[in-house]
Amino acid sequence: MPSRPGIRRLIVAVAIAIAATASAMLPSLSAAAHGFSTVVYVDASAPSDDTVRTELGLEYDLLVVSVADQEDAPQFFEDGMDVFQTGDEASALNAHADEIVQYVTERFAVSAGGRPCEPTPVGEIGVTQRKGVPYAVLTLDHSCAGSSAHEIRSELFPDSEEYVTGTVTVVEYDLDGASGSAALDRDAPVFTTEQPLLERFGHFFVLGAEHLLFGIDHILFLLALIVGSRRLRDVVLAATSFTVAHSVTFILAALGIVSAPAAIVEPIIALSIAVVAMWYLWRIRHDRRTHEPERPGRFGLTRADWGRLAVVFGFGLMHGLGFAGAFGIDEPFSWQLLSSLLVFNVGIEAVQIAIIAAVFPLLALLRRREPMLALGVGGLVAAGVAVTGLVWFVQRVLGV
Template sequence: MSRHARRAVIGVIAAVIALLSAVQPALAHGFTSTVYVRIGAGDEGRIRTTLELEYDLLVVSAADAERDDPLFQAGTAAFDAGDTEGQAAALNAHTRSAVGYVTRRFSVGSGSRTCTPSRQGAFTMSRQEGVPYARLTLDWACPADGDPVVRSGLFPDSEGYVRDTKTIITYDLDGRSGSAALDAAHPSFSLGQSWYERFWEFFRLGAEHLLGGIDHILFLLALIAGSRRLREIVLAATSFTLAHSVTFLLAALGAVDVPSRIVEPVIALSIAVVAGWYLWRMWRSRGRAAEVEAVGLGRLGLDRAGWIRLAVVFCFGLVHGLGFAGALGIHEAWSWTLLWSLLVFNVGIEAVQLAIIAVVFPLLAVVRGRAPVAGLWLTGAVSAGVAVLGLVWFVQRVFGG
């Protein structure tokens, strides 16, 4: 390779690393929150909603960020002390502020009218992924002039505490059951919505999550860059899909529970390992481009290196599935309704994954076919940038929390 070509390759590597490093690791599954809502029949024909909200967020949001607010003082003191009884007591002592915040941001309507809420019982506490949640039950008196419509704007980005809050709703009312997912872009839904509207909601969430999860995309790009033939990427993608689908469903249905402080660093490490694998193959076969193409999978099937690569991808896929479940924020007991929603969410993930492969892999194949050496260095540059970023994220997530 000429000196100018080498300089160009070095420039590409530097640009890739700089571009990828500009993306903060928080974009993977940053500071988000999930609100859980169950809807059923209440007393005297009312609609009953049971909300579970992240406790510390409720305290700071309901206190309107006034540090001398009594709710803020009592609530944060109980939170810092890990005092569950004190947390419930703080909310119940300042019910007007806490319930007022919720009813300003969450509502049930019927037709063009808003239903009237009434609190049922005191605040109680629960936990989701080791985080304290406050449980509040509200009954809504609604006019009988249309299908109930639920709206949620709880913990919006504008408050500055979290971003991309999701409200996961399950309902069983008047012979209708199902689930819905609300966010800032889609803050409401009607209980009379059709099955395909419910399908689209969770499909969209899955697609948006993969597109917004830069770590999952980089892992996929590392797989594509390290695959020389269509069969390789198909086997690798299938292995990854099967693995993350299993753990995603198990984690979301509450069968397994692995803390995010373990999951997130391993996801970052997986990016570095898969990208580094290809660089290692290049190093072993340096100067013999044709041999690089042959390493990993033989013409008649998998050789030892190919089986090892698939096993590594499968194991890391298991961890990525836990990341998908944590990002969706569902950790509920088994139900057919919930399973349907999770499967549709996963279909959305797979659709975007296949779209990325369908676009990127043929482009790489064309470059490799027309300019094998340039294609080799291009994939090497991308892999190097991805590997460096994966290691940086790993260190940040282990030591930075």
């Protein structure tokens, strides 16, 4: 068994390696806090027994770039970018409607009873706003030979086009005597009305888990909470405060009761990471200056503890809007989507609990065996997280 000095040297080596890796990753992390991804929205209904109508919402600038590249239509790119965010985007879309329909129908399809349905565009292509950016609205009528077991396949904006990564298509449907919602992505591009409820919910659960796991800003916020918690009770209370707060705004956003533009939400989320990390650094400095920890009050919490919980709760409200923004929840009273989004939220919580369960015991062990080293490592991590949060805040405010 290694000696105590040997264990100490091993811990120091690991801490240095972690710090070096984090420093090397910082530039790439600040450029890819959420990465470049998109959500396609589909509303599917059956106006007649042999027709399925789909209304597709597609991010405008991404649609222009993808269609112009795939269909070799440089004029569409020029026309589309000239009117981007001017309020006149529909003119460019309808001038190049044939190219758009061809691009979409090659990657989005409806079938019935295993037979493909024939798509036909309906009316002009419209424009709406989602998440503060223009979305093209394309309506298609799909003529189907059969009237049962409808299937929807979406492979729009694939990773292979190299413009975005991880496109999700959210489908709200009222077909075959059933209504509900489904989410399609690269790994599961097909939905059928015969799909079991648990399978659909399971997919939303995985999407929620992946959103937290690969949403680096939310991970860093959680890491700042863990590092700044001295006792298990502290991290449980902080995580509970965060969970309650983001669940409230997540659900209210899904019901269309509250909303906020991404231009406000995303910078505040970045700022929250820095503030929570700097709170821990302030506590270290405060304790060193006073040489005496603050005496606990009601419920065994100090004023600083209550202040931290209030800050976490406030920022948790903004994180909830950020989670809601992952699916562009901005339509009032999206009841069909609400149950699926609650499962999405459960997926977020599952990963949050798993991270706390994995990281906090290791940190507690380090504090018990090497308190000074744990203090240094915690301060180093908190400082790195704070700097990253501030970099993201400036980038998001400036829109870079």
